[in-house]
Amino acid sequence: MWAELLPVGRSAASGGYRRHAWNSADAECRAWFEQQARNRGLHYELDRNGNQWAWLGDPQGEGAVVTGSHLDSVPDGGAFDGPLGVVSSFAALDELRGRGARFAKPVAVVNFGDEEGARFGVACIGSRLTAGVLAPEQAVELRDADGVRLPDAMERAGYDPSAIGADRDRLSRIGAFVELHVEQGRYLAEGQPVGVAGAIWPHGRWRFDFHGEANHAGTTRLDDRRDPMLTYATTVLAARKKARLAGALATFGKIAVEPNGTNAIASLVRGWLDSRAADEATLTELVEQIHRSAAERAERDGVRVELTRESYTPVVDFDVPLRDRIAATLHGAPVLPTGAGHDAGILASAIPTAMLFVRNPSGVSHSPTEHAELPDCLAGVSALADVLEDLACQ
Numbered sequence: 001m002w003a004e005l006l007p008v009g010r011s012a013a014s015g016g017y018r019r020h021a022w023n024s025a026d027a028e029c030r031a032w033f034e035q036q037a038r039n040r041g042l043h044y045e046l047d048r049n050g051n052q053w054a055w056l057g058d059p060q061g062e063g064a065v066v067t068g069s070h071l072d073s074v075p076d077g078g079a080f081d082g083p084l085g086v087v088s089s090f091a092a093l094d095e096l097r098g099r100g101a102r103f104a105k106p107v108a109v110v111n112f113g114d115e116e117g118a119r120f121g122v123a124c125i126g127s128r129l130t131a132g133v134l135a136p137e138q139a140v141e142l143r144d145a146d147g148v149r150l151p152d153a154m155e156r157a158g159y160d161p162s163a164i165g166a167d168r169d170r171l172s173r174i175g176a177f178v179e180l181h182v183e184q185g186r187y188l189a190e191g192q193p194v195g196v197a198g199a200i201w202p203h204g205r206w207r208f209d210f211h212g213e214a215n216h217a218g219t220t221r222l223d224d225r226r227d228p229m230l231t232y233a234t235t236v237l238a239a240r241k242k243a244r245l246a247g248a249l250a251t252f253g254k255i256a257v258e259p260n261g262t263n264a265i266a267s268l269v270r271g272w273l274d275s276r277a278a279d280e281a282t283l284t285e286l287v288e289q290i291h292r293s294a295a296e297r298a299e300r301d302g303v304r305v306e307l308t309r310e311s312y313t314p315v316v317d318f319d320v321p322l323r324d325r326i327a328a329t330l331h332g333a334p335v336l337p338t339g340a341g342h343d344a345g346i347l348a349s350a351i352p353t354a355m356l357f358v359r360n361p362s363g364v365s366h367s368p369t370e371h372a373e374l375p376d377c378l379a380g381v382s383a384l385a386d387v388l389e390d391l392a393c394q
């Protein structure tokens, strides 16, 4: 399975993946998923939000145990973030069948669409729609960088966008969702290969628009300029400093400049802030501080700042009884916090949800160098099989 997925959507130049919602690489990943389901005689199903399901047992049965993750990537992402969970889910089912497990509940593998939000700027669109935390009226207005609307992108990829929205019936039949994921950090680096998630830090995306005045880089005196790039640069530095002082995280990783000319002072700099903290009060205060320092500097630069919150995910505490049960099944696997969002975090508001993390020796993620060692991946499969056996079998 791993070898089949490896070349799909990989850039020859960067070695990273460009599997973005509804693009051709995403289509190949989806075809792969459907084939894996059919190869195993699982019931394949596409839900109203474009998420893929592979069922062992009755999809309409009660108390289903669901596992899986996502197959899309960030721009130039690594091979493991998402696909490790989907591949491990199929492999865990194979292992359980090999053990002769007797299933007492329906089990499904799921591939949630557009987890990374690389194309439309909102993460976890597939699971957010399903859980009812993203309204269809908002979703249909989302556009990618080329102005393509989400429903049009779905339609062009051959999917019907007309019924997107909350899928409460489906969720009501799920007893537990367990997502296996490569660790994005180094908590496991020195210890065991597999851990259990404790909580997901609250996190969000904020867009800063710095409005200045376009002018000639060669003829405009420094004192006469209203250069939003200066305000932006100062804001990036302030964000870093204030995040460090707060024990939190703040990152400007995406920027858009108008007119984007080498010899032109920018008229507009748009910078996207990704920020995360252990609790919501700290996160709110941090973003306020960054906004204040941007506004102060803007005044000096003759620039106007606008702040827009594009997405926000409150703190997620995974289901404690489920987490404890899984940790016991795995003979005391460590419980780790995470700053990364996941479909499991979205679904935790609706159903009992848990996560397993597989060791990532360097901790690097969202990069072509993201890696996990084969023995650790196999330990992850076997741990997931143990968990599914405990939850779904007699």
Ligand SMILES: [Zn+2]
Pocket (backbone or CB within 6 Å): 070, 081, 082, 115, 181, 342
């Ligand atoms: Zn992921």
